Amino acid sequence: MLLAIDAGNTNIVFALHDEDKIIHKWRISSADSRTADEYMVWLSQLLNFENLDASDITGAIIATVVPQTLFPLQLLCRRYFNCTALVVGEDDVNLNVNVKLPNPAEVGADRLVNAVAAHKRYGGAMVIIDFGTATTFDVIDEDGDYYGGVIAPGVNLSVEALSMAAAKLPRVAVEKPAKVIGDSTISAIQSGIFYGYLSMIEGMVERIRAEFNGPMKVLATGGLATLFNEASDVIELVDQELTTYGLFEIYWANQK
Structure with a gap:
C-alpha cells in the first residue's frame, strides 16, 4: 500500500491507497515540533483499528507547505515503514507539469x-x-x-x-x-x-x-x-x- 501525506498549514492528512483507490484517510493538526515517533504512536493506533501493520506500507509520498514538518515525516517513513518517501518539489520528482511562472x-x-x-x-x-x-x-x-x-x-x-x-x-x-x-x-x-x-x-x-x-x-x-x-x-x-x-x-x- 502507498501512504500519501499532505501536510498543510492547519492539518496533515495521511491517506492509504491500494488498488487505485483510497482505503483509509486520517488527519492530525499541524505542529512544527511533532517528532517522527509521535506521528507513529498516533498512526499505529489507527492502523491497528483497521487490522493493518506498518509492514503493509511499501511506499510513501509527501507534499508539504510547512517546511518544518518535512524532516520528521521523512524520518517516519524511513524508520517505521522502511521506505524513502518521494517529496513533491524535489528535483528528482517529476510532476509532468510545466510551471509558466518566472520563479x-x-x-x-x-x-x-x-x-x-x-x-x-x-x-x-x-x-x-x-x-x-x-x-x-x-x-x-x-x-x-x-x-x-x-x-x-x-x-x-x-x-x-x-x-x-x-x-x-x-x-x-x-x-x-x-x-x-x-x-x-x-x-x-x-x-x-x-x-x-x-x-x-x-x-x-x-x-x-x-x-x-x-x-x-x-x-x-x-x-x-x-x-x-x-x-x-x-x-x-x-x-x-x-x-x-x-x-x-x-x-x-x-x-x-
Missing part, C-alpha cells in the same frame, strides 16, 4: 499536486478553487500546464481574524444565512462571510476567464467546497479527494 519554486506543493490531479481526472483548461487555510485559485491550461493563480485569506481565517480584532464580535459558524441583510450581529457576520466570499469567488472566476480568454471549467476542493457549490452555478465540479489523488498519480508516474 516556479514559489508555487506551493499542494497547488501543483492539485493541478496534476485536475488535469488527469477532468482535462481541459481549468480554474481550481481550494478552500483551505488560504482560498486559492489556480489556473491550468488545456495541456495541464500551470498558468498562475490567486491567493486570498481563507474563509475560516477571516472569521478568526474578525473575532480576534473586534472585541464585541463573536466567532460564528460558516454557513449560508437565510437572507443577505442580517437582523442580528451573528446573522450579519454570517452574511458578510458567506455572501462576501461567494461574491469574491464569482467575481474572481469571471475576471480569470476574461483574462485567460478561453473556455474554462471550474473545480472546487477543500472543506467548504460543497457549501459554496450549493449556492452558486459558477462551480461546476467538486472533488474533495483532489490532492490525495494527485499524490497517488505523481507517485506511480515516478515509479514508471
Whole structure:
C-alpha cells in the first residue's frame, strides 16, 4: 500500500491507497515540533483499528507547505515503514507539469499536486478553487500546464481574524444565512462571510476567464467546497479527494 501525506498549514492528512483507490484517510493538526515517533504512536493506533501493520506500507509520498514538518515525516517513513518517501518539489520528482511562472519554486506543493490531479481526472483548461487555510485559485491550461493563480485569506481565517480584532464580535459558524441583510450581529457576520466570499469567488472566476480568454471549467476542493457549490452555478465540479489523488498519480508516474 502507498501512504500519501499532505501536510498543510492547519492539518496533515495521511491517506492509504491500494488498488487505485483510497482505503483509509486520517488527519492530525499541524505542529512544527511533532517528532517522527509521535506521528507513529498516533498512526499505529489507527492502523491497528483497521487490522493493518506498518509492514503493509511499501511506499510513501509527501507534499508539504510547512517546511518544518518535512524532516520528521521523512524520518517516519524511513524508520517505521522502511521506505524513502518521494517529496513533491524535489528535483528528482517529476510532476509532468510545466510551471509558466518566472520563479516556479514559489508555487506551493499542494497547488501543483492539485493541478496534476485536475488535469488527469477532468482535462481541459481549468480554474481550481481550494478552500483551505488560504482560498486559492489556480489556473491550468488545456495541456495541464500551470498558468498562475490567486491567493486570498481563507474563509475560516477571516472569521478568526474578525473575532480576534473586534472585541464585541463573536466567532460564528460558516454557513449560508437565510437572507443577505442580517437582523442580528451573528446573522450579519454570517452574511458578510458567506455572501462576501461567494461574491469574491464569482467575481474572481469571471475576471480569470476574461483574462485567460478561453473556455474554462471550474473545480472546487477543500472543506467548504460543497457549501459554496450549493449556492452558486459558477462551480461546476467538486472533488474533495483532489490532492490525495494527485499524490497517488505523481507517485506511480515516478515509479514508471
